[in-house]
Amino acid sequence: MKSPVRLLRSIRTKAAALFVAVASCAALATAAAPAHADTQICEQYGTTVIQGQYVVQNNRWGTSAEQCVNVTANGFDVTRAEGSVPTNGAPKSYPSVFNGCHYTNCSPGTKLPAQLSTISSAPSSVSYRYVDNAVYDAAYDIWLDPTPRTDGVNRTEIMIWFNRVGPVQPVGSQTGTATVAGRSWEVWTGNNGGNDVISFVAPSAIASWSFDVMDFVDATVARGMAQNSWYLTSVQAGFEPWQGGAGLGLGSFSSSVELGGGSGGPVEPEEPEEPAExxxxxxxxxxxxxxxxxxxxxxxxxxxxxxxxxxxxxxxxxxxxxxxxxxxxxxxxxxxxxxxxxxxxxxxxxxxxxxxxxxxxxxxxxxxxxxxxxxxxxxxxxx
CATH class of the missing domain: 2.60.40.290 (Immunoglobulin-like)
Structure with a gap:
């Protein structure tokens, strides 16, 4: 007999379909709402809140060159992205939007951090606008830690590369391939000197997608890079530019966390997994x-x-x-x-x-x- 956690996780496909339908209705409601005044952010670590629940951050951490983002009702556009850094090192910034906690800044009303064993699903949706005259990746970040921390660097970073342009690659090296959430991915693993990183790289660009974050968390746990006793602290979507980046845009973002994976009572053991290769x-x-x-x-x-x-x-x-x-x-x-x-x-x-x-x-x-x-x-x- 399956545990409550596995039974809840097994209905994610139906939940995701319902989530997409609700999101479509929400989009219609948003279209009818009053116009939203855009916000310009050029401060190095400047932030603002959108939709009353997500934080947009300029997050220019790897360069002193100017970067600005124009924050809209549902996302942001990179309007200025000066400077460049070597493509064999870290990117120059990560303009992004997040649900959860990032260096003590927690998004309004977030349920994160939350222990993985208590999360039944974490549906999310994102859409990107790409350019060809820059070197960058479009990355969705998922952060995990053994403690419910709201500050500093977490133990494990999961990256989903929706797109990459130019001679850049994830941290570490490619260690295999995998099918996660119905798509095929290259899998890269490594350590950047501060935390472990596992990256799922799309073989071709994905412009928009609705998925369950927990599918990637489960794949990471199965590879021994996290445990179900750990915590999901934040999910983030944005761009990592090495050169240029003006014109990149995130059209929309949504993220929710559904709790109820653990009942507090006795739980039957999980069905055994196949041994790892x-x-x-x-x-x-x-x-x-x-x-x-x-x-x-x-x-x-x-x-x-x-x-x-x-x-x-x-x-x-x-x-x-x-x-x-x-x-x-x-x-x-x-x-x-x-x-x-x-x-x-x-x-x-x-x-x-x-x-x-x-x-x-x-x-x-x-x-x-x-x-x-x-x-x-x-x-x-x-x-």
Whole structure:
């Protein structure tokens, strides 16, 4: 028998259809409403509220060059986008609209942060206007964290690339393909030095779409890059320009979060998933233990054909084990499901190449080795 969560998630298609119908009615009502006075934002982190529930942000974080957005009743247009940054690095900005919380700024009446296990669906709709005389991606961002945080950087960022123009690519490297929410995607995984990133890249431009955010969350959990005990903190839609960007526009945006995934009572176990396919990685874990303590030397090898630029190795420590110090990587948390993130000098894994790190720990009971290794969310084989 399926759990209440799975039963609720199984009716998303019908819910999405109803959502689209309601959205169409809302669009007719909006058309009949009084005219909305546009708002110009040129301040670096300037914001304003639209529809009484979403925040539009200029969010010019990667350049000192001027950027302005004209905020309409339902979206925004980029009217000025000066400057450029190298295409092999981070973009210069992320003009966008969001539902949820972003660096302590929470949208009016939002239900976020919300624990994933309590969300039955999160229907959303977005439409974009593209230009060809710029280098950019059109990205929908979904942010997840182990805590219900409303400030700072979250643990995992899910990106849905609706379009990309120019020589730009997501963080990390392509680690596979997937069908999510009825569409086919390239799947890229990596770490940008501050958080894990999984990107679903459309093979061709998508101008508008209505979908359920939880379909992408579920796909991320299945790849080991989040857990159902984590929190959805915000969803955002906008553009990441590297060069230019004037003329880009977001015509409409809607987002809601339906709670009720958890009843508070006993829940039957989920039906078992198919085991994950091994990724292009291999891990060697060599330990030396003594009464109450141990050291571990970990070597991760890229067995694929493309380089991994920025890595995070996830693994599970047995109960009773705690990390006390580490070298050549940053390990968090100190027990349970641990994530080791590369140092600045060893962030790149060439095809066939390896990087190593180590740590010292304490334990109680009987010593056992760590298990369940994943590289940027992809399951690794063990040597």
């Amino acid at each position: 091994p990724g292009a990685c291999r891990v060697s874990y060599t330990a030396n233990s003594w009464a109450g303590g141990f050291t571990a030397d970990v070597k991760v090898t890229n067995t694929g054909t493309t380089a991994v630029d920025g890595w995070a190795l996830g693994f599970t420590l047995p109960a009773g084990q705690t990390v006390t110090q580490a070298w050549n990587a940053t390990l968090t948390p100190s027990s349970g499901t641990v994530r080791a993130v590369n140092a600045a000098f060893n962030r790149r894994l060439e095809p066939g190449g390896s990087q190593s790190f180590g740590f010292q720990g304490a334990y109680s009971g009987t010593y056992a080795k760590a298990t369940q290794f994943t590289l940027n969310g992809a399951v690794c084989t063990t040597a």
